[in-house]
Amino acid sequence: MAELSIENVSMRFDLPGGTSIQALKDVTLHLKAGELMSVLGPSGCGKTTLLNIVAGFLAPTEGRVAINGRTVTGPGPERGMVFQQGALFEWMNVRENVSFGPRMKGMPKAEMQQIVEHLLDVVGLADFKDKAIYELSGGMQQRVALARCLANDPDVILMDEPLGALDALTREKMQSLVLRLWKETGKTIILITHSVEEALLLGERLIVMAPRPGRIHREYRLPFADLGVGADLREIKKHPDYDPTREEILNMIWNMEEEIMGRTEVAT
Amino acid sequence: MTSMVPFLIYLAIFAASYLVVNKAIRRAVRTGLAARKTVTFGDESAVVPDRAASVISIVTLFLLWGIFTGSALVPAFLHMPGPYIGGGRFTYVVEDRDGRRDEATVFWRVAAPGEKGEKPEIDPGEGPAKNDAIVIRAYRSAQLSWDRNDEDGFRRKAGARIIEIAGVPVDYDPARRGEADASDRPKPVVEVENATVTLSDKGALIITPYTGWQMEPIWLPPPEDVVKRLFDIASEGFRGATLWEHLGFSLMRVVVGFFFGSLVGIPLGYAMGLSNWFRGWFDPIVEFMRPVPPLALIPLVIIWAGIGELGKIVLLFLAALWIMAIAARSGVSGVRISKVHAAYSLGASKSQIMRHVIVPNSLPELFTGARVAMGVCWGTVVAAELVAAEKGAGMMIMVASKFQNTDIVIMGIILIGVIGFGIDILMRWLERRLVPWKGKG
Numbered sequence A: 001m002a003e004l005s006i007e008n009v010s011m012r013f014d015l016p017g018g019t020s021i022q023a024l025k026d027v028t029l030h031l032k033a034g035e036l037m038s039v040l041g042p043s044g045c046g047k048t049t050l051l052n053i054v055a056g057f058l059a060p061t062e063g064r065v066a067i068n069g070r071t072v073t074g075p076g077p078e079r080g081m082v083f084q085q086g087a088l089f090e091w092m093n094v095r096e097n098v099s100f101g102p103r104m105k106g107m108p109k110a111e112m113q114q115i116v117e118h119l120l121d122v123v124g125l126a127d128f129k130d131k132a133i134y135e136l137s138g139g140m141q142q143r144v145a146l147a148r149c150l151a152n153d154p155d156v157i158l159m160d161e162p163l164g165a166l167d168a169l170t171r172e173k174m175q176s177l178v179l180r181l182w183k184e185t186g187k188t189i190i191l192i193t194h195s196v197e198e199a200l201l202l203g204e205r206l207i208v209m210a211p212r213p214g215r216i217h218r219e220y221r222l223p224f225a226d227l228g229v230g231a232d233l234r235e236i237k238k239h240p241d242y243d244p245t246r247e248e249i250l251n252m253i254w255n256m257e258e259e260i261m262g263r264t265e266v267a268t
Numbered sequence B: 001m002t003s004m005v006p007f008l009i010y011l012a013i014f015a016a017s018y019l020v021v022n023k024a025i026r027r028a029v030r031t032g033l034a035a036r037k038t039v040t041f042g043d044e045s046a047v048v049p050d051r052a053a054s055v056i057s058i059v060t061l062f063l064l065w066g067i068f069t070g071s072a073l074v075p076a077f078l079h080m081p082g083p084y085i086g087g088g089r090f091t092y093v094v095e096d097r098d099g100r101r102d103e104a105t106v107f108w109r110v111a112a113p114g115e116k117g118e119k120p121e122i123d124p125g126e127g128p129a130k131n132d133a134i135v136i137r138a139y140r141s142a143q144l145s146w147d148r149n150d151e152d153g154f155r156r157k158a159g160a161r162i163i164e165i166a167g168v169p170v171d172y173d174p175a176r177r178g179e180a181d182a183s184d185r186p187k188p189v190v191e192v193e194n195a196t197v198t199l200s201d202k203g204a205l206i207i208t209p210y211t212g213w214q215m216e217p218i219w220l221p222p223p224e225d226v227v228k229r230l231f232d233i234a235s236e237g238f239r240g241a242t243l244w245e246h247l248g249f250s251l252m253r254v255v256v257g258f259f260f261g262s263l264v265g266i267p268l269g270y271a272m273g274l275s276n277w278f279r280g281w282f283d284p285i286v287e288f289m290r291p292v293p294p295l296a297l298i299p300l301v302i303i304w305a306g307i308g309e310l311g312k313i314v315l316l317f318l319a320a321l322w323i324m325a326i327a328a329r330s331g332v333s334g335v336r337i338s339k340v341h342a343a344y345s346l347g348a349s350k351s352q353i354m355r356h357v358i359v360p361n362s363l364p365e366l367f368t369g370a371r372v373a374m375g376v377c378w379g380t381v382v383a384a385e386l387v388a389a390e391k392g393a394g395m396m397i398m399v400a401s402k403f404q405n406t407d408i409v410i411m412g413i414i415l416i417g418v419i420g421f422g423i424d425i426l427m428r429w430l431e432r433r434l435v436p437w438k439g440k441g
């Protein structure tokens, strides 16, 4: 179990031509072990950048990210990633994709097989072990991605719009699955999403980010994720706090988007 | 104009078979998804090759080939008229300097194609101008010095000239051919039965028997000759090597050149896709060499490595090298960064990422490159063998062309095409087997 701290992280991208973009400014966050945090924000506010820094794909210009106190300097198997789509290895079948992490570690075959069977059961793909990736639907592919990440048993799971490309119904099923896995495994999870509903339903904690420079704008603590474990997500939406919170966040993001548009108008 | 005839026939068959197949036969039997689409014009996916059209197209080509070569494989009534084979005669009148005239007859005979034939036996006839005999080879014209057997006064040297051919008066005086207004007095052309007759500058007779519409075998032999040649050469060989040796040598050069080109090119491409330094160092070289046609390297390779086996393999090596390097490079740069990130996050080391992500991810590009490279190598080897070789498909057709063995040339070209096509089919089959995920990422 792992604690994750993001300390005064700033990120500046230098662009050709001498200009630069302040993608993140002074972002500080602490996640306790087993916390599920969703991140919302208008497009371009630095969500992906933040996640990439936590994953270790980018080094921040200032500040640091630490797992259990150890500073992150690069990608590592204790932080698993689930990408939006297209990150599966299409030259491997479902089983080989899921067993990739353990295989790289050189885990004994029998043990590995057990893990794979179990996880494919969990995500409901037991019958598709030997299928090629391109034979699966989008939702199935994301379940494979989830299983692949879990097979490596990371402490922290980072998800960048993992359900963004799915249809509403599949998406709801996957949301339930994520909640269940979160509760069962006790992983620390950061989930980036564009859907306010998803952020509300899945976010035990919810961060709203603001753009230019990318920073934390508001933070919520919500009861819905806990209620949603094992329950019908549509029932959760009837919770008296649900609609007001959703309206508030929608307005917030709407205003930010409008501000960006306004600024671009002035600039040009 | 006559050369348009085959083309017009081809066009006519194209149109006629379209009408027959689509309007008459197919009308009732439309099936499949494409038939259910209402918009097909402009929808590329709705356009599939019409099998019937392909079959008719091939048959038409062979049919035209047979028709215009008088092939035994095509029923005789379809043949274009062949050259006139047989004999004929016409008379001509000679006038000497003093205005005396005499008539003589030319007996001519056309020998069958490929034969020399014999001069007709004739009676020299009466008078100072004697009858003449000549044998002409099929498809050829012949010049007849009609005065060689005539009496002295009736020779051209003595100022005699022809004033009438087959009853048609002609007005051409070779003695005046140098004069300023000579071009106002064109040479006569007289039609006789199965031939045309005219005069040369110096007043000799030129006899052109009717050649018909068929192609001379030396230009285009009939298909059965080509097939026969194939069997002849397959059993007897050509220039000290069997047919299989010729083809095998060409193929062997391609395979060896391609192998070494890939052996160097693929790692080079990977290095260029993975390291700034390699990319910077080799980019100018690769980008410069890529547009240089391998054929342009032949002279240099001959200077450096000679015309032997080594030179050819070096050439093919160079032809394959850049293509494979570029394919491997774009295979690496084509990897989705999220796949690499995912692999790192799953704990893979650099060498594991290379082996399990970058190499398999680049396979489709490599296969595309390999297909192109094999095609280029095959074309290059044939061209190199045209220039100089002791064995090989290109050498075979080049030597055959020097001896005007058109049937061998055509057989060679067909074999080269078939092998090139076969290589491509093989590569595509391998591609389907080995990278089934291609285009589905």
Ligand SMILES: Nc1ncnc2c1ncn2[C@@H]1O[C@H](COP(=O)(O)OP(=O)(O)OP(=O)(O)O)[C@@H](O)[C@H]1O
Pocket: A013, A014, A021, A022, A023, A041, A042, A043, A044, A045, A046, A047, A048, A049, A050, A214
């Ligand atoms: N490699 C880069 N080079 C230059 N600028 C970058 C780079 N990556 C991101 N940026 C800039 O940083 C800002 C934040 O980008 P980021 O991708 O993190 O946004 P995001 O919140 O994930 O957006 P979205 O919701 O659309 O995915 C953007 O303005 C973007 O243009």
Ligand SMILES: [Mg+2]
Pocket: A047, A048, A049
């Ligand atoms: Mg993003």
